[in-house]
Amino acid sequence: MDSTAIERLFLRVRGLFGRGRVTFVDDSGPVQQMQVRMSGLVTADNRLRVPEFGFTSNPPIGSDALVLHVAGDQSVGAVVATNHQPSRPTGLKAGESMLYSQDGKQIYLTASGGIVVTAQGQDIVVNQARNVTVNCSGDFTVNCGGKFNVVAPGGANFQAPLVAASGDIQDNSGSNSATMKIMRADYDAHEHPVPNVQPGNGTTTTGTPSPTM
Numbered sequence: 001m002d003s004t005a006i007e008r009l010f011l012r013v014r015g016l017f018g019r020g021r022v023t024f025v026d027d028s029g030p031v032q033q034m035q036v037r038m039s040g041l042v043t044a045d046n047r048l049r050v051p052e053f054g055f056t057s058n059p060p061i062g063s064d065a066l067v068l069h070v071a072g073d074q075s076v077g078a079v080v081a082t083n084h085q086p087s088r089p090t091g092l093k094a095g096e097s098m099l100y101s102q103d104g105k106q107i108y109l110t111a112s113g114g115i116v117v118t119a120q121g122q123d124i125v126v127n128q129a130r131n132v133t134v135n136c137s138g139d140f141t142v143n144c145g146g147k148f149n150v151v152a153p154g155g156a157n158f159q160a161p162l163v164a165a166s167g168d169i170q171d172n173s174g175s176n177s178a179t180m181k182i183m184r185a186d187y188d189a190h191e192h193p194v195p196n197v198q199p200g201n202g203t204t205t206t207g208t209p210s211p212t213m
Contacts, residue, residue, distance in 0.1 A: 049079040
């Protein structure tokens with residue numbers, strides 16, 4: 001093998017991988033394509049990026065890109081890895097992993113066994129679910145700063161030995177303004193006359209309370 005052939009082979013091997021910055025992403029087709037600035041003078045267009053099945057993302061402009069050139073030919077390549085330095089979470093422990101977005105939303109699988117979801121003050125929506133079941137061996141707690149709304153046209157069932165509320169309870173809230181506290185106060189303070197009783201020691205069965213609950 002002459003020196004020219006060896007030099008070409010060396011250049012192909014050296015050119016198998018390249019590093020650049022993402023300048024444009026086309027995510028409209030069946031395979032994502034990128035434009036990557038490889039250096040101050042070289043910009044590679046239409047570089048394919050094929051992520052693993054079941055996962056997709058759109059790297060922000062300015063992300064690092066690792067490009068594999070087929071047979072070392074820099075005119076034909078594919079992006080095999082990306083990294084956005086400003087938004088990448090750091091400091092993870094061995095064995096931990098995290099799904100994250102540029103604006104800070106995270107699903108964090110911690111080394112201690114917990115899963116932490118950070119929504120950054122944004123909504124969480126579950127669509128197209130037939131049934132949703134949560135199984136836990138301990139307590140299930142929901143902390144919310146506003147109202148906790150349940151829309152259940154079929155009703156709501158509780159299989160529990162006790163249902164407790166720290167506040168008041170109101171039924172038929174659309175047409176009824178009374179609460180259990182008000183009804184309890186009315187019952188405890190109510191008085192009603194007993195008709196046809198003569199003064200003395202006799203007793204009789206009372207009528208219905210007035211006011212009624």
